[in-house]
Amino acid sequence: MEPMHRIRVLLVDDEPHILQFLELGLQNEGFEVHTASNGASAIVEAISFEPHVIVLDVMMPGMDGLAVCKQLKEENRDVAIIMLTAKDEIEDRVKGLMIGADDYMVKPFSFEELLARIQARLRNQFPSLLGEIRLGPFTIDDRKTEIVYHGEALELSPTEYKLLKLLVTKHGSVMSKSNILNIVWDYDFGGEDNIVEVYIRSLREKLGDKEHRVIRTLRGAGYRVDLP
Structure with a gap:
């Protein structure tokens, strides 16, 4: 235990x-x-x-x-x-x-x-x-570094886990690319901010979010997850 x-x-x-x-x-x-x-x-x-x-x-x-x-x-x-x-x-x-x-x-x-x-x-x-947080259809378990969505465990890389956890725990709030980079990749990240788009695209595929209803894009602002 x-x-x-x-x-x-x-x-x-x-x-x-x-x-x-x-x-x-x-x-x-x-x-x-x-x-x-x-x-x-x-x-x-x-x-x-x-x-x-x-x-x-x-x-x-x-x-x-x-x-x-x-x-x-x-x-x-x-x-x-x-x-x-x-x-x-x-x-x-x-x-x-x-x-x-x-x-x-x-x-x-x-x-x-x-x-x-x-x-x-x-x-x-x-x-x-x-070590477990339940938010809408998501269950985040830090002990296992695992996120379950509608009862199914998602296969996530460590960075995908950090990004999705951030968006879900900050649900209802818009997270800009710069904020995401600072939190998920830390302040020393020297790459291009389009890395965020790459990871968002991957998360949407794993969530079956083809219509972007789980992870929403707000043009010029960032990304937001809305939970019921």
Whole structure:
């Protein structure tokens, strides 16, 4: 698995052995992990640590997980919360999801399943943290240096990858040839600016963009990608 040093996970459970087991496992996977053993400390830790994902036990003395989930989601709707419970009851799951939980797991569970659910939440809510950006029909994956268009991976040279990534991430904005040269070929490029036209033509062929509807040419200005 790729290192995930930027991804923060908060574990909240009143059972020390569970916290220790999950903390060690997630740290070994490359996550930055903090723990809390009760609801009140979970609130404090979430404010200071700003986790991307919270694995939150429901059944805790004092402030239970449902109350913690409700408060945290009111303060930060973006945080992904996976609820843990020993109860296998539909009512509990529904209540947790209704107050904002993003996923639900019933104890006992395997570490592999929890890891898969954490990764699913990250792909859904924080794709850029995994080196993956989804923009319209494009998926840009810096880990693989790969761009997928309408579900098909494009065969791109390193320079084509940099150029298409630039145009897609700057979608809606016109990129002049000089800007493209400065960013893709860097400021030391001493060739002719028609190299940009050559690469744009190649990208259009690989995108099946015969009518130039994906990469548009604005005469005298440059190129622009418009996404739905």
